[in-house]
Amino acid sequence: MIRLHNVHKRFSGEVAALGGVTLEVEKGEFVFVTGPSGAGKTTLLRLLLRQQRPSEGNIFVAGRNVGALPDRKIPELRRSMGVVFQDFKLIARKNALENVAYVLNVAGHSRAEQRRRAYNALRSVGLNHRLNVYPRALSGGEQQRVAIARAIVCEPDILLADEPTGNLDPDLAVETMRLFREINARGTTVVVATHDRDLIRRMQRRTIILDGGRVVDVDRTG
Amino acid sequence: MNRLVQHWLFFVTDAWDEMRHSPAVNLLAAATLTASLFVAGLAVLVITNVGRHVDQLQSEIRIDVFLRDDAAAEAIAELQSQLKVTPGVERVLHVSKDEALSRYHEWSREMAQLIGELDDNPLPASLEVYLRSDQDTEAIGVSIADSFGAHVAVDDLRFDRDWIARLESMLRVARLAGIVLVGVVLAAVVFVVSSVLRLAVYARRDEIEIMQLVGATPAFVRGPFLVAGSWFGLGGGVMALLVVEIVRQFVLSYSTRASLPLLRLFCAQPVSSGWVLGLVLLGLVVGVAGSWFAARHRF
Numbered sequence: 001m002i003r004l005h006n007v008h009k010r011f012s013g014e015v016a017a018l019g020g021v022t023l024e025v026e027k028g029e030f031v032f033v034t035g036p037s038g039a040g041k042t043t044l045l046r047l048l049l050r051q052q053r054p055s056e057g058n059i060f061v062a063g064r065n066v067g068a069l070p071d072r073k074i075p076e077l078r079r080s081m082g083v084v085f086q087d088f089k090l091i092a093r094k095n096a097l098e099n100v101a102y103v104l105n106v107a108g109h110s111r112a113e114q115r116r117r118a119y120n121a122l123r124s125v126g127l128n129h130r131l132n133v134y135p136r137a138l139s140g141g142e143q144q145r146v147a148i149a150r151a152i153v154c155e156p157d158i159l160l161a162d163e164p165t166g167n168l169d170p171d172l173a174v175e176t177m178r179l180f181r182e183i184n185a186r187g188t189t190v191v192v193a194t195h196d197r198d199l200i201r202r203m204q205r206r207t208i209i210l211d212g213g214r215v216v217d218v219d220r221t222g
Numbered sequence: 223m224n225r226l227v228q229h230w231l232f233f234v235t236d237a238w239d240e241m242r243h244s245p246a247v248n249l250l251a252a253a254t255l256t257a258s259l260f261v262a263g264l265a266v267l268v269i270t271n272v273g274r275h276v277d278q279l280q281s282e283i284r285i286d287v288f289l290r291d292d293a294a295a296e297a298i299a300e301l302q303s304q305l306k307v308t309p310g311v312e313r314v315l316h317v318s319k320d321e322a323l324s325r326y327h328e329w330s331r332e333m334a335q336l337i338g339e340l341d342d343n344p345l346p347a348s349l350e351v352y353l354r355s356d357q358d359t360e361a362i363g364v365s366i367a368d369s370f371g372a373h374v375a376v377d378d379l380r381f382d383r384d385w386i387a388r389l390e391s392m393l394r395v396a397r398l399a400g401i402v403l404v405g406v407v408l409a410a411v412v413f414v415v416s417s418v419l420r421l422a423v424y425a426r427r428d429e430i431e432i433m434q435l436v437g438a439t440p441a442f443v444r445g446p447f448l449v450a451g452s453w454f455g456l457g458g459g460v461m462a463l464l465v466v467e468i469v470r471q472f473v474l475s476y477s478t479r480a481s482l483p484l485l486r487l488f489c490a491q492p493v494s495s496g497w498v499l500g501l502v503l504l505g506l507v508v509g510v511a512g513s514w515f516a517a518r519h520r521f
Contacts, residue, residue: 049435079437089432093243105232106438108225150436 001027001158001189002048007057009043009213017043019213020057025191030184032200033193035210041193042086044210045160048191049083050074062157079107082151082188084161088143090135090150096122096142097131100150107154121149124179140167148176152183159183161192165199177203233445237453240426240446247425248450254418255458256465258411259505263466265407266497268488269400275487276396279389280355281312285363286380287349291319293375298349301375305351308369310362315350319343346377360386408504415508419451420516440518447517448510455509459502467492 002025009018018040025031033041046052047059050066059066064077090099100118109117122128125145135143144167151159159180165173177199184190194200200207207219241248287305289298298316305314317325322345351366353359363381371379423430433443470489477485493501 051435075434075437075439077437078435083435085435089435091429091432093240093429102433102438103436106433106436106442108228111228 001025001029001062002191003058003060004044004047005058007047007059008055009040009047009052010055016213018047018054021210021213021215022057023208023215023218025189027189028184028187030181030190030203030205031192032203032205032207033191033210034195034197034200034207035216036195038212039210040213041195041210042162043213045083045162045191045193048158048160049081050077075106079103079154080157082154082156082159084144084147084151084159084164086162086166088135088147090143090146092135095132095134096127096138096146096149099135099146100153103150103154117153118149121153122146124152125149126175141169141172144168145172145176148179152179152188155183155186156188159188159190161190161194163194163196164192165194165196173199174202229442229445233449236446237449241450244425247422248454251418251422252454252458255415255454255505255509256461258414258508259458259462259501260465262407262411262504263462263493263501264469265403266501267466267470267493269403270494270497271488271491272396273400274491276393277355280393281352283353283355283359283386283389285351285353285366287351287370287376288346288378288380289348289375290377291346293377297373297375298347301370301373302349305349305366305370308362308366310354310357310359311366312352312354315352317348317350319345319347322347360390411504412508412512416512416515419447419454419509419512422450423447423513423516444514444517447513451509451511451513452506453509454513455505455507456502457505458509459505462505463493463498463501 002023004021004023007018007021008016010016021040021044033044035041043052047054048061048066050069054067057067061077062080064073066077069077091102094102097115097118100121101114104114104117119128119131122131125148127142127145127149130138130142133142135146138146144164148161148164151161161180164180165176168176173196180190180192181203208215209217209219287301289301302314302316305311320343323343326345353362363386367379367381370376430443434440470492473485473489477483
């Protein structure tokens with residue numbers, strides 16, 4: 001489903017965020033990407049989402065060569081993925097329900113369908129009582145759960161999550177992982193970038209360890 | 223529901239929603255558009271009013287052909303019909319001796335008494351030859367003077383060549399100034415409006431980034447901006463025209479109070495309905511195009 005071959009990413013001043021990463025994620029797999037801060041986890045997710053282009057190497061997502069994708073095809077690529085961002089990236093002037101419904105709107109679902117599915121997604125993350133609340137009035141954990149609901153509402157082919165439990169208490173972190181397992185069980189490929197070692201240990205899934213922009217180990221526990 | 227209709231409904235509700243949440247930026251954009259279109263409206267008001275006077279001056283360019291007192295009616299009729307078909311002639315008006323005297327009475331009541339004391343009416347009959355304003359009036363005047371100056375019915379022919387040349391050059395300058403003024407104002411309107419709309423788009427850069435990251439196409443992200451731009455443009459155009467009319471009424475009343483009739487030269491008539499439509503459409507076009515370019519700059 002996801003294939004990276006000798007991927008480099010250098011920023012101005014020749015700072016290498018990734019240096020020759022080669023890895024593969026099978027369809028329907030649940031994978032953790034871990035490593036210390038600055039290891040390249042977020043850069044890797046950004047490349048998959050075509051927020052950035054690789055400086056070198058090839059990235060294939062569901063058969064698409066992401067680096068060579070023309071600009072007009074990027075929205076389609078992104079609609080095939082659900083993403084939980086580290087900083088949530090919620091639209092400040094839209095309430096929780098509207099934030100989740102927005103991706104359904106973008107995908108062309110009817111208004112009634114948007115509301116029904118957005119409500120169900122928010123219920124699944126335990127926020128059905130906070131539908132009309134705006135992001136600024138939600139706690140960090142609640143904002144993260146809205147972001148998760150938005151990522152899963154379209155039942156995407158791939159779910160990317162960047163530190164999805166960073167702002168959650170342990171119980172909610174476990175609950176979030178249960179949601180990810182559920183959506184993974186329905187066939188969605190899940191890639192979670194995290195440095196939460198306990199979480200990784202509990203989940204028992206394949207883990208790709210990055211350090212200094214390189215894959216230094218792959219733990220095949222899962 | 224048709225997907226296109228659903229998208230447009232979303233653009234409208236989203237544009238309205240955005241305005242409610244960021245009133246300051248949107249108020250700034252609307253006020254700038256109104257102010258810019260007000261300047262454009264004011265320029266149109268002045269140019270069209272001055273233009274009317276210019277047209278009036280131009281329609282009065284004429285040659286006076288004074289007729290001999292003993293000229294036969296047939297000769298005068300023949301002269302009049304020849305003048306009528308001369309290229310560049312708009313119309314020919316026959317002014318009889320009595321009519322000339324009555325005009326003189328009207329023009330100068332005191333001096334007219336002197337003429338009244340004479341036995342005969344000393345004023346000659348004449349043909350007033352009005353020239354077409356879209357032609358080279360100076361050349362036509364010279365040609366008529368050459369062709370008809372020696373006609374049997376003609377006593378004298380008055381064609382103030384210098385005055386016509388001066389008037390023509392003045393009108394050329396006035397027209398050129400009008401075109402330059404309209405051009406400068408339009409360019410300023412487009413520049414100011416697109417800058418402010420770009421600012422409005424910039425204020426929403428985070429939101430735009432999020433929309434793109436969740437898979438919205440550029441057209442989908444741009445839609446609400448275009449709707450808001452059309453509202454700013456239409457609303458700004460209507461508001462600007464209302465303010466222009468209020469200012470016009472104020473200047474008219476001030477010119478009467480302060481005995482400054484020259485001021486009326488610039489605003490005696492309101493902006494014509496054609497220009498009203500034109501300015502509102504200009505607002506719409508500038509609002510939509512400005513938003514499109516501003517949004518395009520960020521995607």
